[in-house]
Amino acid sequence: MNKKSLKTENKQGEGSLTIRVFVVYLLIVLAGLGIFYRIGNLQIFHKDDLRARLEAHKATIKPMDIPVERGVILSRHDEILVERLPIYNIHIDTYPTEQLSDGTKIINMSDSVFNINVAALGDSLTALFGATTPSWEQRLRAARAEQKHFVKISDKASIKDYERIKKFPIFYDAKKGHNPYNALCRVAPNLDNVVYPFGNLAKRTLGVAKKSNDTLRKQNDNDRELTGLVGYYDEELSGTPGRLLKKYIGGIPFDIASPDNIYPRDGVDITTTLNMTMQYIANEALLNAVIRSQAKKGCVIVMEVATGDILAMANLSHIGNGDYSDIKNHALDKYEPGSTFKAASLMVALEDGKVTTNTEILLNYKSGSKKSKVGERDVEDDHALKINNPALWEIFAQSSNVGTTRAIRDNYISNPQQFIDGLYKLGFGDTLHFPVVLGDQKPSLEGPKDKGKWSGQSISSIPMGYEVELTPLHLLTFYNAIANNGCMVQPRLITKIASKEETEYVKVDTLKAHICSEKTLRDMRGMLDSVVTRGTARNAFAKAPYSVAGKTGTAEDLTKENKGKGLYTASFCGYFPADNPKYACVVVIKEIPGTIIVNEKTVKNDHYGGSVAAPVFRNIADKIYATDFDLMPEANFAQTPEWKQIQSNAQRPKTKNVASTGNTVPDVKGMSLTDAVYILDKAGLATEIKGYGRVKKQSPEANAPLKKGEKVILELDIKG
Numbered sequence: 001m002n003k004k005s006l007k008t009e010n011k012q013g014e015g016s017l018t019i020r021v022f023v024v025y026l027l028i029v030l031a032g033l034g035i036f037y038r039i040g041n042l043q044i045f046h047k048d049d050l051r052a053r054l055e056a057h058k059a060t061i062k063p064m065d066i067p068v069e070r071g072v073i074l075s076r077h078d079e080i081l082v083e084r085l086p087i088y089n090i091h092i093d094t095y096p097t098e099q100l101s102d103g104t105k106i107i108n109m110s111d112s113v114f115n116i117n118v119a120a121l122g123d124s125l126t127a128l129f130g131a132t133t134p135s136w137e138q139r140l141r142a143a144r145a146e147q148k149h150f151v152k153i154s155d156k157a158s159i160k161d162y163e164r165i166k167k168f169p170i171f172y173d174a175k176k177g178h179n180p181y182n183a184l185c186r187v188a189p190n191l192d193n194v195v196y197p198f199g200n201l202a203k204r205t206l207g208v209a210k211k212s213n214d215t216l217r218k219q220n221d222n223d224r225e226l227t228g229l230v231g232y233y234d235e236e237l238s239g240t241p242g243r244l245l246k247k248y249i250g251g252i253p254f255d256i257a258s259p260d261n262i263y264p265r266d267g268v269d270i271t272t273t274l275n276m277t278m279q280y281i282a283n284e285a286l287l288n289a290v291i292r293s294q295a296k297k298g299c300v301i302v303m304e305v306a307t308g309d310i311l312a313m314a315n316l317s318h319i320g321n322g323d324y325s326d327i328k329n330h331a332l333d334k335y336e337p338g339s340t341f342k343a344a345s346l347m348v349a350l351e352d353g354k355v356t357t358n359t360e361i362l363l364n365y366k367s368g369s370k371k372s373k374v375g376e377r378d379v380e381d382d383h384a385l386k387i388n389n390p391a392l393w394e395i396f397a398q399s400s401n402v403g404t405t406r407a408i409r410d411n412y413i414s415n416p417q418q419f420i421d422g423l424y425k426l427g428f429g430d431t432l433h434f435p436v437v438l439g440d441q442k443p444s445l446e447g448p449k450d451k452g453k454w455s456g457q458s459i460s461s462i463p464m465g466y467e468v469e470l471t472p473l474h475l476l477t478f479y480n481a482i483a484n485n486g487c488m489v490q491p492r493l494i495t496k497i498a499s500k501e502e503t504e505y506v507k508v509d510t511l512k513a514h515i516c517s518e519k520t521l522r523d524m525r526g527m528l529d530s531v532v533t534r535g536t537a538r539n540a541f542a543k544a545p546y547s548v549a550g551k552t553g554t555a556e557d558l559t560k561e562n563k564g565k566g567l568y569t570a571s572f573c574g575y576f577p578a579d580n581p582k583y584a585c586v587v588v589i590k591e592i593p594g595t596i597i598v599n600e601k602t603v604k605n606d607h608y609g610g611s612v613a614a615p616v617f618r619n620i621a622d623k624i625y626a627t628d629f630d631l632m633p634e635a636n637f638a639q640t641p642e643w644k645q646i647q648s649n650a651q652r653p654k655t656k657n658v659a660s661t662g663n664t665v666p667d668v669k670g671m672s673l674t675d676a677v678y679i680l681d682k683a684g685l686a687t688e689i690k691g692y693g694r695v696k697k698q699s700p701e702a703n704a705p706l707k708k709g710e711k712v713i714l715e716l717d718i719k720g
Contacts, residue, residue: 031085041376059243063260066242067393073206073229073237075274076309076495079540082206084237088162094140095147108364109170109183114144117169124168126134128161140575194230198451201279202716204329205313208435209234229272230436230495235324236497239267239495271496273309278302278624282312285619288326290316293570293612294605296455299330300616301476302624306577308480308489309509311583314449332439335590339399339609340466343524344478345408346396346583348422351520354411358526360389361403365548372402375413375461379405382554382608385482389435396527397535399552401464416459420447423444424461426515427478429487433471434491442479443470465555472571472712474584478548479573481512482528483581486521488512521624525549535574546625548583550617552609557591566594570612576621577631584622587613665712667702676714684708690715 039258053575073082096108120524131194132139143151154161166172170183191678196203207228226234242264245256253626276529281299290298295318302312313331315322349355363385364372370381385394395403414418421443423429431442445468446452453467461467473491481488497504516524532541534550548605553571557563570592576582592607606612625631688711697715 003065010052024112029343034606038566063243064246066264067218067264068239068241070239071269071499074269074271075276076272076311077275078271079276079284080268081202081272081276082194082196083615084194086159087155088157088159090153090162090165092143092151092153092156093149093183094143094151095149114170121167121171124165125153127395128164131146146362161234176576186364187323195617196404198276200326201276201283202274202313203326204228204315205274205331205436205494207231209237215407226437228436231441232435233268233270233497237267237468259311266500268497268499270494271310271493271498272493273304273307275311276495278620279314281623282314282620283316283670285325285616286316286587286589287313288586288619289321289612289616290318293589293592293607294596295589296567297328297330298587298589299472300588300620301331301473301586302620303476303480303491305483305581306489307585308477308492310491310493311496316344329436329438330588330590331472332434332436332441334441335470335588336442336466336555336570337475338465338553338560338569338571340475340551340553340571340586341401341402341468342396342404342424342463342481343551345404345419345463346392346424347426347516347520348409348419349411349517350523351417352411352422355392355407357391357393357523359392359407360390361392361395361407362398363400363402363406364388365402368400372406374402374405375409375456379458379460379462379464383446392533393530396551397530399531399536399554404463405460409459413459417447417449419459419462420445427481427512428468428470428474430511431475432477433493433512435493439473441471441474443474444468447469449685465553466558472588476584477511478515479575479586480584481515482521482524483549483584483711485576486514486516486518488515526575527577532574536608536610537574537614540610542620544621546576546631547578548574548576548617548621549578550614552614554607554609563593566593568594570607570609572613572617574617576625582628582631583621583624585617587616589613589616627709663706664703665700665706666699668698668703668714669695680712686711688713 045090067086069083070086072080075081094114098465118140119137122135122140125136126132134142140151156657157165161714183589195206196206204230207230209226209230220472228231230237240262243260243262245258280300286298287298289295293481293711297315297317299316300312300314301310303309313329315326315328315330316326317330319325346355350357359404363381365381365388366372367383370384371378372622373379381400382401385398385400385403390398390403390406396406427651428443428445431438431440445462446454446458448454458467461476477488477491490511492508493505494506496506515521524539527548528551531537531551532548537548537550541548543633550573553569553573555569555571557565557567557569569588569590571588572585573584573586575581589612592612593605594607595602597603665685669678671679680687683706685706686709691711695714699715700710700712
């Protein structure tokens with residue numbers, strides 16, 4: 001090809017390319033003009049229609065609140081102690097309508113649909129809520145005729161009721177799988193419907209979370225009063241309600257991803273250390289004592305020595321007309337402990353080597369009295385000791401105020417801070433971090449370095465348990481350490497916190513591995529033994545089939561509101577069996593009148609720790625001993641013990657005997673799973689478990705002929 005031909009061909013190709021580019025450019029321009037035309041056309045001529053479509057689209061996207069289940073609180077045997085059951089207000093729209101984009105309204109449910117289903121709906125409501133006059137069907141027909149949008153079905157419906165109602169005729173279309181008519185309405189639940197299956201047992205320890213204007217209580221953002229364990233763990237128990245964006249297509253909701261979505265999280269379940277049988281025992285023993293002594297308040301705490309587990313925490317307050325109720329947790333209220341604090345005072349002196357158990361203490365009573373001058377003050381004993389210079393152990397056993405104050409003052413007057421520091425080493429300067437609202441109270445104990453209550457009289461008052469304030473729980477923790485070979489464990493109320501995703505176990509926590517030397521510990525345990533065998537508590541524990549060690553306490557109530565009124569506090573703190581301790585217990589009974597009116601005469605009232613509080617300890621210990629086979633001699637196992645089951649109501653729980661003749665199936669309904677399995681196993685029966693909680697049904701039924709090896713199916717009241 002020559003150069004001329006090649007040049008001609010190149011020019012033709014360039015021209016063709018130019019034409020193609022021009023055509024593409026023209027098409028783009030035309031498309032752009034078309035788009036601008038379309039936009040202008042829509043904005044000018046179809047603006048209202050577009051806005052209506054946008055609003056209709058927005059109407060299909062709605063946030064949906066997702067409720068969550070609040071957690072429950074359980075006993076150590078998985079019995080429900082606290083649960084919150086939401087109560088719903090449910091009503092029916094008998095004439096449901098829907099407004100269209102043009103403002104017109106249409107009826108969602110035709111007369112034919114209503115008439116076909118109303119009879120079946122009435123029957124379903126009758127089966128759930130009972131018959132009414134006029135009948136449910138008649139009420140609904142009348143409401144339809146009047147085009148009513150609000151017909152109340154129930155204002156006390158549970159979530160289970162609500163879930164059932166959603167499947168009733170009219171409210172559910174099986175073919176479509178949803179509610180096509182929007183005729184069922186539910187008002188937000190009342191979340192303050194807290195249920196305590198065991199009534200008042202441990203109620204204040206368990207606590208509440210309810211609406212209140214009481215600013216003295218810990219409150220959250222919802223202005224709810226928070227007390228006890230419920231209040232302390234309110235956030236964890238409540239969980240996190242969800243809020244998710246949903247797009248409704250044909251009435252069916254679909255999830256929409258959004259950064260604003262809050263995914264629901266159910267509340268946790270909390271398992272406590274509380275033994276409700278022991279709680280009942282403690283409550284009854286305390287109730288009898290406060291009634292008999294006419295006291296205003298009292299508390300009992302039972303603790304497992306090795307773990308620090310709180311097995312029972314009973315609290316009672318006088319509410320008028322001779323009635324008492326668990327309305328305040330006195331176990332966590334600070335008070336002046338009186339003579340039960342002498343164990344701590346003398347332990348410091350023993351540990352510092354100031355005294356021994358056989359050190360003789362000069363009493364030097366004034367002639368014909370029980371008083372003696374100690375330093376600059378007169379100190380008086382409740383009863384005069386027979387000898388003038390008894391050994392320290394006898395001073396302690398007889399609870400001599402004179403002897404105790406002299407043993408401390410004479411040895412620490414030149415350096416009282418050493419005595420206070422010794423008490424701090426025993427744990428009386430720390431908090432216990434107990435997991436309930438107001439459960440973290442630090443003892444009030446001041447020394448010479450503190451600018452407060454300390455005076456020249458303090459070194460004589462503190463050894464007797466005055467000018468020091470602590471909670472009964474703190475005192476018990478100290479005594480429990482003595483029983484636990486000197487190891488002070490933190491009081492434990494919770495063993496497990498469980499969600500659907502994970503379970504957190506609460507371990508035994510050691511506060512102090514050794515509160516004192518082994519020698520001091522042996523000496524103090526021997527002195528505590530002497531209180532029961534030869535001292536102020538000997539009458540309370542006479543002929544007990546087990547050994548006890550502890551200390552009585554009697555203190556005048558010198559609080560600002562009660563000073564001069566002649567009121568007293570009686571207490572006893574100790575542990576058993578003394579030789580191999582398994583349980584520790586403190587009993588504190590407050591505001592006991594020193595005198596009472598009997599037959600229009602003023603007479604002296606019993607208000608002493610040895611005769612008021614120690615018998616409560618004995619009553620509790622007797623019943624625990626009778627039910628704890630590990631504590632009983634082997635010979636006692638030949639006897640079949642009586643098994644008792646607690647039946648609770650809103651006032652006072654009762655017990656019933658659970659007996660088996662040996663040839664019939666025992667009745668275990670209402671029992672915890674642990675107890676039921678134990679009884680059936682003893683009867684030679686196997687078990688199959690369904691759910692958890694307490695036994696709701698059993699098959700075979702109670703008193704059916706017993707066949708050894710037969711399986712008993714236990715249906716519990718909470719589905720697994």
